[in-house]
Amino acid sequence: MRLTKFLTILALCSVFALAFAGCTKSKDSASPSNSSAPPASEQSSATPSADEAAAKLEKLGLDANLRFKETRKITVEIYDRGNTGGSKPEDNVYTKFIKDGMLRDHNVEVTFVPVPRWTEGEVLNNLLAAGQAPDIGVTYSYPTIQTYANMGGITDLAPLVDDYKDLLPNLWGYLTESNINWDRDPNTGKLWALEARLNVLNRINTFVREDWLKKLNLQAPTNLQEFENMLKAFKDNASTLLGKDADKMIPFSTSFDVGWRTDHLTTSFVPDNITDKDLYVYGFDDRKLLYPNYKEGIRTLNKWYNEGLVWKDFPLYPAGDKTEDNLMKAGFVGAFIHNWDYPYREGEDGITANLHKLVGPDANYIAVEPFPNDAGVYRKFLSAPVDRKVFFPATNKEPLASMFYLDWISKLENRVYLQFGEEGKTHEKMPDGSFKTIAATDEYIMNSPANIDYTITSNGLDTGNPDLTAKSIANGYAGVDARLIEIANKITTHDGRVGKNAKAGEIKAEEGQGEALSKKRDAFLDQAVVAPVDKFDAVYDAGMKDYLNSGGQAIIDERKAAWEKLYGSETMLK
Amino acid sequence: MAAAVRRKSLGYMKRYWVLYAMLLLPVSFFIIFRYIPMNYIQIAFKNYSIVKSPMEMEWAANHGFEYFIKAFSNRDFLYALRNTLLLNFLDLVFGFPAPIILAIIFNELAFKRFKKFTQTVAYMPHFLSWIIVAGMALQLFAPSSGLVNIMLNKLGFESIPFLNDSTNWVITYIALGIWKSVGWGTILYLAAIAGINPELYEAASVDGAGRMRNIWHITLPGLRPTIIVLLILSLGHILGSEFDRPYALGNKLVTDVSNVISIFVYNYGIRGLQFSLSTAVGLFQSVVGVIFLFGANALAKKFGDRGIW
Numbered sequence: 108m109r110l111t112k113f114l115t116i117l118a119l120c121s122v123f124a125l126a127f128a129g130c131t132k133s134k135d136s137a138s139p140s141n142s143s144a145p146p147a148s149e150q151s152s153a154t155p156s157a158d159e160a161a162a163k164l165e166k167l168g169l170d171a172n173l174r175f176k177e178t179r180k181i182t183v184e185i186y187d188r189g190n191t192g193g194s195k196p197e198d199n200v201y202t203k204f205i206k207d208g209m210l211r212d213h214n215v216e217v218t219f220v221p222v223p224r225w226t227e228g229e230v231l232n233n234l235l236a237a238g239q240a241p242d243i244g245v246t247y248s249y250p251t252i253q254t255y256a257n258m259g260g261i262t263d264l265a266p267l268v269d270d271y272k273d274l275l276p277n278l279w280g281y282l283t284e285s286n287i288n289w290d291r292d293p294n295t296g297k298l299w300a301l302e303a304r305l306n307v308l309n310r311i312n313t314f315v316r317e318d319w320l321k322k323l324n325l326q327a328p329t330n331l332q333e334f335e336n337m338l339k340a341f342k343d344n345a346s347t348l349l350g351k352d353a354d355k356m357i358p359f360s361t362s363f364d365v366g367w368r369t370d371h372l373t374t375s376f377v378p379d380n381i382t383d384k385d386l387y388v389y390g391f392d393d394r395k396l397l398y399p400n401y402k403e404g405i406r407t408l409n410k411w412y413n414e415g416l417v418w419k420d421f422p423l424y425p426a427g428d429k430t431e432d433n434l435m436k437a438g439f440v441g442a443f444i445h446n447w448d449y450p451y452r453e454g455e456d457g458i459t460a461n462l463h464k465l466v467g468p469d470a471n472y473i474a475v476e477p478f479p480n481d482a483g484v485y486r487k488f489l490s491a492p493v494d495r496k497v498f499f500p501a502t503n504k505e506p507l508a509s510m511f512y513l514d515w516i517s518k519l520e521n522r523v524y525l526q527f528g529e530e531g532k533t534h535e536k537m538p539d540g541s542f543k544t545i546a547a548t549d550e551y552i553m554n555s556p557a558n559i560d561y562t563i564t565s566n567g568l569d570t571g572n573p574d575l576t577a578k579s580i581a582n583g584y585a586g587v588d589a590r591l592i593e594i595a596n597k598i599t600t601h602d603g604r605v606g607k608n609a610k611a612g613e614i615k616a617e618e619g620q621g622e623a624l625s626k627k628r629d630a631f632l633d634q635a636v637v638a639p640v641d642k643f644d645a646v647y648d649a650g651m652k653d654y655l656n657s658g659g660q661a662i663i664d665e666r667k668a669a670w671e672k673l674y675g676s677e678t679m680l681k
Numbered sequence: 682m683a684a685a686v687r688r689k690s691l692g693y694m695k696r697y698w699v700l701y702a703m704l705l706l707p708v709s710f711f712i713i714f715r716y717i718p719m720n721y722i723q724i725a726f727k728n729y730s731i732v733k734s735p736m737e738m739e740w741a742a743n744h745g746f747e748y749f750i751k752a753f754s755n756r757d758f759l760y761a762l763r764n765t766l767l768l769n770f771l772d773l774v775f776g777f778p779a780p781i782i783l784a785i786i787f788n789e790l791a792f793k794r795f796k797k798f799t800q801t802v803a804y805m806p807h808f809l810s811w812i813i814v815a816g817m818a819l820q821l822f823a824p825s826s827g828l829v830n831i832m833l834n835k836l837g838f839e840s841i842p843f844l845n846d847s848t849n850w851v852i853t854y855i856a857l858g859i860w861k862s863v864g865w866g867t868i869l870y871l872a873a874i875a876g877i878n879p880e881l882y883e884a885a886s887v888d889g890a891g892r893m894r895n896i897w898h899i900t901l902p903g904l905r906p907t908i909i910v911l912l913i914l915s916l917g918h919i920l921g922s923e924f925d926r927p928y929a930l931g932n933k934l935v936t937d938v939s940n941v942i943s944i945f946v947y948n949y950g951i952r953g954l955q956f957s958l959s960t961a962v963g964l965f966q967s968v969v970g971v972i973f974l975f976g977a978n979a980l981a982k983k984f985g986d987r988g989i990w
Contacts, residue, residue, distance in 0.1 A: 228951075229951055232951070236731045238732075250954075254954045255954075258729070258730040259731075259732045259733075260730075260732050363933045419825040420824055420825050420826060422932055422933045423823055423824075423844055423845060423934075424819070424932075430819075618954075619949065619954055619955040619958075622948050622953045623757070623949050623953055629933050630934075630936040633934055634933070634934055637934060653756070657755075657756065
């Protein structure tokens with residue numbers, strides 16, 4: 108009996124709860140119409156005396172200072188990197204700066220939606236599919252945007268950037284024609300994303316242990332043979348260099364991502380006179396796998412591996428694993444190819460600081476240029492000056508307010524504040540006017556280097572003055588000899604060939620292929636590197652054949668056709 | 682007559698309505714979270730669009746079977762299918778009997794304290810995630826820095842490529858699976874053993890049966906219904922595939938055996954945004970699983986056991 112009573116009460120409660128929920132909902136839906144009614148009348152009463160420009164602003168609900176008359180609300184994606192000791196990515200000093208600024212300058216209320224950095228793709232999929240995607244989205248993956256655009260999930264930005272051009276001086280001024288129209292489809296005229304600007308084109312460097320060179324009386328290698336001799340010298344003199352740890356010697360280190368980690372080596376085998384057409388047609392893979400003669404670079408690595416010059420366990424460790432870093436920190440690694448500033452990053456936790464602690468103050472990695480190509484040029488293939496892609500999902504109800512957000516975030520003074528933070532907290536001004544960043548631990552802590560997660564239209568330091576920017580970059584590596592940074596900064600773009608935009612539009616064959624093909628690439632390159640020398644050709648060729656048959660060839664063919672349709676027999680871009 | 686039946690059923694409902702009311706919640710759970718989502722199975726037969734509901738999406742080409750054809754003409758999918766079957770079959774052959782044997786060994790242990798202790802230790806790996814197990818495997822089995830290989834080298838042996846050779850990797854994969862699940866798997870069997878009438882053992886001993894005879898003629902027959910039920914259930918998973926185990930343990934050198942269906946779905950479907958393709962693959966997996974489940978159940982019934990329904 109008691110149970111019956113209890114259940115009856117439960118049922119009654121839930122009925123009330125439902126009814127109550129229904130009431131609040133109806134109240135909610137009623138309130139906007141109430142608040143939006145007065146501005147409508149205001150609008151109609153204010154129009155008469157205005158001239159044409161003012162009338163346009165009036166129509167958009169703006170006053171003369173480009174402020175909305177009625178507060179608008181937008182949501183913006185923000186990466187959540189989950190840093191230990193970091194601040195809440197959606198609520199901290201910097202988000203407050205942006206929110207206050209947007210409310211003050213445009214009367215737009217901004218809410219940040221955190222999206223985990225490392226599972227970005229999956230989370231964005233879910234948000235888009237659920238219709239809950241933030242009004243302004245950011246991703247590094249253009250294919251993701253293209254796929255959703257094909258499903259009707261993305262707003263076409265072309266009319267927005269064109270119609271509101273005069274309202275968005277900072278956006279147009281900073282991104283310029285080139286980045287704004289980078290992705291505009293030549294056939295349909297649609298524009299699904301704006302390309303953020305990449306200020307620093309630094310990409311990859313080859314590093315060797317400077318102190319080992321000195322100990323063995325070697326010069327910095329300047330060609331492949333010298334580099335190989337150096338690796339052999341490291342191996343043969345392991346007991347001199349490492350003492351009782353001689354068996355831990357790793358002359359050359361790489362990771363499962365062989366494409367990235369041999370970039371300078373493989374690039375040196377690509378003919379110097381490769382045309383823009385070939386760079387585009389064979390340019391689908393971001394590790395340049397399809398470039399002519401790439402195989403010979405991998406063959407060199409295969410030879411080294413079989414001679415015991417390469418870290419034996421490299422293919423076993425997944426992305427993000429710290430084992431290799433720890434081997435570098437412990438001083439066992441002689442040379443490697445990686446991001447242009449890799450050993451200098453992360454201050455106290457970084458490779459250089461640990462080398463100094465564990466090995467000695469003169470233990471350093473120095474950038475070298477050992478791989479000339481067939482023309483004797485130390486070529487580097489650099490990316491185009493584009494970075495993340497900013498897009499508006501189709502659910503965006505405030506395209507103009509969202510555009511104002513992009514304009515605001517592209518304004519120099521706002522960018523500079525977000526990059527360098529508060530003086531005395533996150534940076535100090537040097538006598539020469541450059542910025543020196545200080546690692547903050549309090550509320551001013553930045554969750555991403557130079558707050559790149561907030562400056563979504565910009566990546567890489569930019570003070571508005573190239574000279575100051577270069578100095579500020581060098582100031583950014585605490586505990587590292589500035590000489591090493593300067594060398595690395597110079598070498599990484601030396602003889603560089605900057606990527607160009609073929610503007611060929613969508614390549615249908617690429618849809619949904621990126622991930623599967625790059626997994627394939629990593630797997631077969633790893634397998635080819637560890638194969639016995641006499642099996643190398645068989646393993647590599649079988650892997651490449653599988654890659655091409657699984658969609659690679661279709662992409663090449665479609666890219667080729669798209670190029671020829673646009674440029675005919677022309678092989679270079681203007 | 683009719684009135685009497687009606688009165689009877691009315692009386693029944695009056696008496697038991699509370700129980701039915703309690704059933705409402707679990708039933709609605711299954712309707713909302715298990716049956717309504719089945720609506721989305723349609724995605725396998727349609728061109729997926731994020732902005733449309735599954736009802737409005739257009740049918741895929743080839744009478745809706747476009748994505749099934751695509752999957753079966755994809756070499757990677759066929760390899761994934763083969764690897765899934767291979768790994769699950771080996772798991773079944775070696776992994777299924779392991780807890781039975783262990784449970785019998787536990788049962789024969791004379792010292793109760795020692796038995797309790799070993800049992801607890803054997804359960805422990807079950808609580809580790811595959812990510813942690815994979816990390817431990819790397820620490821132990823890496824060719825040049827793994828503990829086991831360093832010891833082998835010190836003893837004058839060559840390193841064994843536990844993780845970087847396809848055949849060895851499969852053995853490591855199966856062995857780690859057994860290590861992780863064997864202890865936990867004994868729980869059901871030990872419970873079944875506890876249910877066997879002790880008088881049977883006493884009678885057998887009086888008749889002169891030794892330990893092995895006891896196990897063969899009393900313990901194993903006593904376990905038979907449990908074994909059958911668990912076997913049927915695991916046959917239902919023959920095409921199912923775990924994600925974290927092969928993904929965490931795998932590496933680039935063994936992709937020819939470690940790429941299973943779940944990894945295919947992850948790479949093509951979730952990372953590659955081909956939702957229709959991965960739904961088709963998932964549906965195929967479920968259908969095969971159901972066929973195996975029914976087949977095994979029918980077979981069990983034919984041989985005189987109860988089956989699971």
